[in-house]
Amino acid sequence: MLQLANAENVRAEAQSLRQSPFAIRGLTVSYDQKPAVFSVDATIEPGKLTAIVGPNGAGKSTMLKAALGIIKPLSGQVTHLGRPVADEMHRIAYVPQRASVDWDFPVRVIDVVLMGLFRKTGLLGRLSGADRKHAMACLERVGMTDFASRQIGQLSGGQQQRVFLARALAQDADLYLLDEPFAGVDAATEKAIIAVLKSLRAEGRTVVAVHHDLSTVPDYFDNVLLLNVRKIAEGPVATTFTDENLGAAYGGRLATARIDPAAVAG
Numbered sequence: 375m376l377q378l379a380n381a382e383n384v385r386a387e388a389q390s391l392r393q394s395p396f397a398i399r400g401l402t403v404s405y406d407q408k409p410a411v412f413s414v415d416a417t418i419e420p421g422k423l424t425a426i427v428g429p430n431g432a433g434k435s436t437m438l439k440a441a442l443g444i445i446k447p448l449s450g451q452v453t454h455l456g457r458p459v460a461d462e463m464h465r466i467a468y469v470p471q472r473a474s475v476d477w478d479f480p481v482r483v484i485d486v487v488l489m490g491l492f493r494k495t496g497l498l499g500r501l502s503g504a505d506r507k508h509a510m511a512c513l514e515r516v517g518m519t520d521f522a523s524r525q526i527g528q529l530s531g532g533q534q535q536r537v538f539l540a541r542a543l544a545q546d547a548d549l550y551l552l553d554e555p556f557a558g559v560d561a562a563t564e565k566a567i568i569a570v571l572k573s574l575r576a577e578g579r580t581v582v583a584v585h586h587d588l589s590t591v592p593d594y595f596d597n598v599l600l601l602n603v604r605k606i607a608e609g610p611v612a613t614t615f616t617d618e619n620l621g622a623a624y625g626g627r628l629a630t631a632r633i634d635p636a637a638v639a640g
């Protein structure tokens with residue numbers, strides 16, 4: 375009887391942890407003593423698609439990198455599922471900005487995807503046939519199986535973006551953080567990527583993406599976090615993605631930007 379009650383407790387705890395958000399508290403990051411992100415609190419709702427939106431230089435990439443410990447913040451705490459993020463990295467997949475990656479590195483597409491499994495297998499761990507099958511299935515999800523043996527330097531920008539998404543899929547994470555996944559891709563690739571992100575949400579996973587095209591925010595995302603060094607607002611798109619909040623994030627430059635993303639391109 376006691377054992378049954380314990381099993382029930384463990385299940386309830388696991389369930390409530392799954393519903394605990396990715397939470398950022400008091401995050402401040404400075405470069406050369408100038409704050410790029412200042413005192414940001416954010417609570418990412420589990421099982422939703424959240425956009426991080428703000429002008430160039432607003433600190434969006436910096437916030438993601440600092441939240442994951444890739445760069446060291448001046449201050450702040452970040453938790454995932456109620457625990458320090460450093461203990462939870464095996465549940466988190468990060469897709470960096472394409473421009474920040476050395477695409478001349480001599481490695482095949484399939485090997486990039488298999489890198490997504492390193493946290494599970496260890497760097498020197500042996501990959502099984504099932505691992506390779508899983509990696510191929512991830513490539514299939516992004517429509518890139520025909521390119522498995524290609525060197526990554528021989529891919530187009532959109533194809534590179536898809537491969538990085540496949541690597542994140544291979545990680546089988548709870549939380550996906552993507553830095554501008556739609557940057558420089560054509561309409562077909564954008565459609566393919568958003569379909570994958572929505573399928574992750576349908577599986578109960580959480581997706582956060584830095585996003586520049588304001589016109590697609592309402593179609594693509596459930597929630598939005600507006601940033602300009604400080605947090606301007608966060609919440610459901612319907613109530614948060616307002617002209618007032620956009621004006622506060624982008625300054626006077628943005629009277630019509632919600633329908634004209636070109637207005638904020640520079």
Ligand SMILES: Nc1ncnc2c1ncn2[C@@H]1O[C@H](COP(=O)(O)OP(=O)(O)OP(=O)(O)O)[C@@H](O)[C@H]1O
Pocket residue numbers: 405406410428429430431432433434435436437
């Ligand atoms: N390594 C660095 N050293 C010094 N300053 C940096 C560094 N990285 C970013 N910055 C500065 O920090 C600020 C925030 O940059 P960040 O890349 O986080 O902005 P962003 O919102 O992601 O911009 P974008 O939309 O252009 O990608 C900018 O002013 C940028 O110049």
